[in-house]
Amino acid sequence: MLTSFGIINYLSAQSGPWWRVFYDFTSLTKNIDAGLHNAMSPFWTTVTEMVIVGILFLLFYAVIGLFLVYAERKVCAFIQNRLGPNRLGPFGIFQTVADLIKLLFKELIPIKNADHFLFNLAPYIVIIVNFMVLAAIPYALGLHAVDLNIGIFYVIAVSSMSVIGVLLAGWSSNSKYSLLGAMRSGAQIVSYELSVGLALATVVILAGSMQLSVIVEGQRTGWFIFKGHIPAVIAFVIYIIAGTAETNRGPFDLAEAESELTAGYHTEYSGIKFAFFYLAEFINMFIVASIAATIFLGGWMPLHFGADNGFNRIMDFIPPVIWFFAKTFFLIWVIMLFKWTFPRLRIDQLLTLEWKYLLPINIVNLLIMAFIVLMGWHF
């Protein structure tokens, strides 16, 4: 169970330049682990570590959620020639905090004839799925809660479970709008899951591993989007499209198409339960962007070209955490631009796009990548 805290990182054994050691979280986590071991039995050490990690993730979840809501409002205001929130605090940064407090105190309206158990369960399923995926993402060198050897597989498998929460929400609300939204969402997420999986599999072929820390480490001599050139770029584009669709965002927000279905599957939710769905959407976006950053853009790995040269060393001065979040927020910004620029697709066009275009391209792309790796035509 210790893997849940300390990273299995063969890197830490290697000695390197000072900044590598300085930016490495492994020594910090190892020290905490050793300190706890001295103080209590191994069982209680594990329990304490789990509680600490859980609390850290809760805080992280809330902060990222609030920040993304604020960022979205600012980005859309920027595109739409508006100012966005600007009253509460400098540049309105406390606006989302105020909104959250409002949502916390709002009444949870009970719905007549709803299936109350499932109705209450649905938001938690969505949230729990989010947490499970967040745990598997490497945020920086050594800052990685669970480093499974099937990391990518785990991420794909777990993130597809969020559709259960959405379907439950739509079904148990006893509302026609919700049911239509949930059915759309089900068809959409299940379809686009394929493209997400295949796009990631393309890179797995190149990386030769499913373990996220190994994938990041494999990008030490160059990010996979550069290493795998054409097929990697195609996979990246497909992943961004399919990932946006999987999070019900951007031009693919059919599940909550407000001009058709008012709010889709969460029409009947109020107060903090609505806030859960709302937050989950933003965290999903963060997850999609961070996975894309990890797989294609090197995760926390600085921009490297070649094995070891002056350029790489200068890039190494920027801490890995900053690299990771810079890449992730750049991708989030791109996804936000989609949403505020494009009109919405229709459900049959959405499925046509997936089954007739993205999926065949993806399969061919996978074969090309396999061939390139076989012939050694990558960098």
Place this chain on the structure above:
Amino acid sequence: MEEKVKDIDTDEQQEYIINIGPQHPSTHGVMRLVVSLKGETVKNVEPHLGYIHRGIEKMCESLTYQQIIHLTDRMDYLAAHMNNEVVCLAVEKALEIEIPDRVKVIRTLMSELTRIQSHELFWASYGMDLGGQTCYFYGLRDREMVLDIFEETTGGRMIVSYNCPGGVMYDLHPNFQKRVKEFLKHFRKVLPEYDDILTNNVIFHERTVGIGPLSLNEAISYGITGPSGRASGFSCDVRKHEPYSAYDRVKFNEVLYAEGDAFHRYLARVEEMRESMNIIDQLIDNIPEGPYAVKMKPVIRLPEGEYYQRVETPRGELGVFIISDGNKTPYRVHFRTPNFANLSVLNHLVKGFKIADLISIFGSLDFVIPDIDR
């Protein structure tokens, strides 16, 4: 739940009936559409009217002609100027008054500005219906400039009440010409932006091309006028066929298409904005000097008889039918409003399309709900 399961035995009962409205973001007002669905496919749409019925026609029977004008604003509030104008033209026709040239030109200019701001709002809200929310802010930003021009001259922004029998209420504001020219210069620059963000967008094409096609014969038999009818090739522009005010002295094209789908209904409106700018260009520098209104008696009595006048509003042909018995109030007033006629075709258009197309078709017909209910 068990009862519902028992009921499902015929195809008809399997229909999934969903209410769009009375409060719904894409009906643009209090309009209720009872939609029967099979899966996501629309089988039948039944519009329920009357949520905003105010009895304007009946109220007109107890008001003088000057007072009626201020009620007509409230029918099609996006074309308030045309709604005023149609009553004024009818009264002037009945009294056989010669209207000064200046009034004619002012009315034409105001009509075309109204048309532009109405189509801008259509463009904005149509983009939002299809999920492109940025369009809404672009459209409203530019519409604001027209509303400012209205405010300066008439005192009102949307409900202008600028016309009166015999002319207009006040003279043009000294800034009017300057402001209009500034607006045209700005709008010529941003109209290509509109095309970039919506007209040339692939997803927008997917959502509108071939959706809700209306043939020429159907358009004529349903009485679909305005840009919606012209998108089907129905040459129905009152400004061309029966020129009123100063339309006989300006050159402009009647925007006609043959396809008649949602995309061409949209395109017809965007092109009309360009034509309106051309009309304003021709008139803005040649506003004749003279009085802005003819002196009228304080109490207007129309001679006994029936009078009909029609004008072209941004949504189609607006007609007013006045029966007078010689009193100071009309005996009966009837408005032929374009939206009411255009609504009749909705069920015919959406049958067999998806529910998302219903929104697309409903938006492309550009309804103003108070105009339907009156």
